[in-house]
Amino acid sequence: MVSKLDKKKQRGENTRKALIKSTIDCLDRLGYAETSINRVLEGVDVSRGALMHHFPSKEDLVIGTVDFLLSRILRHYQQESPNSFPFAQVTHSGNGTLADALVTYWKNIIDTPEGRAFSEIIMATRTDKALSLRISPKLEDWNEQLNQFFLPPGLDEEAVEDVTLTLLIWRSFIRGMIFQQEFHSDPDYIEKIIRKFAMIMEPHLKLAQTQSDT
Amino acid sequence: MVSKLDKKKQRGENTRKALIKSTIDCLDRLGYAETSINRVLEGVDVSRGALMHHFPSKEDLVIGTVDFLLSRILRHYQQESPNSFPFAQVTHSGNGTLADALVTYWKNIIDTPEGRAFSEIIMATRTDKALSLRISPKLEDWNEQLNQFFLPPGLDEEAVEDVTLTLLIWRSFIRGMIFQQEFHSDPDYIEKIIRKFAMIMEPHLKLAQTQSDT
DNA sequence: TCTTTTACATACCAAACGTACGGTATATAC
DNA sequence: GTATATACCGTACGTTTGGTATGTAAAAGA
Structure with missing residues (x-):
């Protein structure tokens, strides 16, 4: 039956x-x-x-695809996967460099068919009001849930704000790299940029962790 | 006549x-x-x-628009405009903070009809091969010309590479902010992120300048 | 067993798309 | 004066678009 x-x-x-x-x-x-x-x-x-x-409708198809893509990334974070999650690697395990983790994240999450498809939808959402109305709440929720992975308990309000902003900088940079690829198609050069960014950001991640330890 | x-x-x-x-x-x-x-x-x-x-053809219209947009930004840099050019402000004039300059650049160049139109075309170029074939050479030229504004004469090869990478990080971040707007529509919060990024990047810009002074 | 619901298939629609083309007006070249 | 080039107009064409209407096979529920 x-x-x-x-x-x-x-x-x-x-x-x-x-x-x-x-x-x-x-x-x-x-x-x-x-x-x-x-x-x-x-x-x-x-x-x-x-x-x-x-x-x-076509819109429903796009929404369905977004739901799939968002939950896919969340699932990816929920089940360990320390190698593709830069902050977690630095703050939890400590082995391997942040640069390596960032490059892996770029290769496994952002610069993939799913990652690029997601960027296409986000870009379209900017001008499609009907789409925006349905997707924006999802994105806010998703954003909130993602942040929880990076916020150790016991942080004061100021520290939370600081970590949140740092996370957004990281995400803005890595998404912007999709644009930058159009200027520099060489993957090795792309990797070089990401590694330099990681180097610059590293002290600011360490700072966030130190604050939570005290 | x-x-x-x-x-x-x-x-x-x-x-x-x-x-x-x-x-x-x-x-x-x-x-x-x-x-x-x-x-x-x-x-x-x-x-x-x-x-x-x-x-x-429609493609020709897009190409014409790209030509206009590229030369517009170049013109903007060529004729002084110290207020909207973050690096120039820091390395040449020295008054005002880098954060202020970055926010101004975001408001006057990136988050404008022309800036957003440019992003739309760049994004479309990723998947439109015919468009890519005609636009990519233009972008490489343009990129090269832009870099010249930020490279003081007399830099050694290593320093040039360093400054170039830093520039690309900056551009990738600020273009990525167009995506991020979809998550946070509040302009004040966007400004906050940009200011924090400027703060983090500041020492690395100063470094590039110091190297050229010695 | 009979009815309803689910999953899928086929045929079709009006609207919008990018493009092609014949034609007019006017200014320059010889 | 004649030829030629430029700027512009308007219609018509074939294709593709997102969407609908209707039908069928099978599983589920009564």
């Missing part, structure tokens, strides 16, 4: 996932402007009707 | 400028995905035929 129900729900879930995967692929390869429903369908064996069944 | 020819060429030049201005406005308000030829024409009193005469 249950297995047949599960089988059907599972089928629907698989279709949803396939559509979202194809959407991510399109956003990464073609950009937001050229990502159409037809193009998404080309990359997967799903009918137009099936897509409209799961995502009644 | 000359006046009549000039008058005609002037008229054409005015039409071109009006079309580019309208394109910038559309990119800023609607984003790259929703910027169509029809939409550009809506914002200006020019016929469809006139647009096709000056810009034979």
Whole structure:
């Protein structure tokens, strides 16, 4: 009884996932402007009707994709993964340099199909008011949850503000690197920039940790 | 004799400028995905035929807009403007804080219709190969020219590399702030982040200057 | 068993897209 | 005066867009 129900729900879930995967692929390869429903369908064996069944509008498809991308990153932080999380590595484990961790984070999270697709959506959200209205609350929540990973308990208000700002600087820089890639396509040079940034930021991360220790 | 020819060429030049201005406005308000030829024409009193005469394809219109935007920023740097150029202010004049200059730069150059339109095009260039082929060389040239403003003569090779990397970090951060705005719409908070970044970067700019003085 | 719900498929729609093209007016060159 | 180039106009074309309407097969619930 249950297995047949599960089988059907599972089928629907698989279709949803396939559509979202194809959407991510399109956003990464073609950009937001050229990502159409037809193009998404080309990359997967799903009918137009099936897509409209799961995502009644194109906007719903984008929202579904955002939900997937946001929870993906959160999941990534929740289950340890000390190698791709720069701050955690420095403040918790202590082995390896911050620069290494930053480069790994860039390669594993930001400069990936999912990371680039996310950037495309964020960029589109800037001018798409309907999208912004639905996505902005999600982003605020997500931002809040992410920050919790970096805020050791017992910090005073000022220290929390300080760490939060430092985190935002880090995120702004690393997202901006997606733009910068257009000027410097050489991955080695990109890595060099990231390493220098890590070097400059390092003392300010250490400071945040020291404050929480006292 | 000359006046009549000039008058005609002037008229054409005015039409071109009006079309580019309208394109910038559309990119800023609607984003790259929703910027169509029809939409550009809506914002200006020019016929469809006139647009096709000056810009034979949509791609040509974008290229024309990029040319305008790039030369605009270069012009901005060439003619003094010490208030909006953070590095110049610190290394040349010395009055006012770096943070103030950075905030001014953000407000006057990046967070403007022209700055946002530029970001939209750069983002689109990532996935549009035809556009990338025509724009990338322009960007490399432009980048090179911009760097010249920040490189005092007599620097050794290592110092040049150091300053160049620092410049790229700065640019990556400030462009990334366009993304970050989607998370924090409050301008005062944006300013706070920029000021903290300036504080962190300040010693590293001073270092570059000291090296060139010795 | 009969009804409802879920998952998917096919066919179609009006609107908008970028582009092509024939035509007019005027200014310069010879 | 004639040829040529520039600036501009307006319509029409074929394609693609996001979205809808209708139908079918099967599982779930009564």
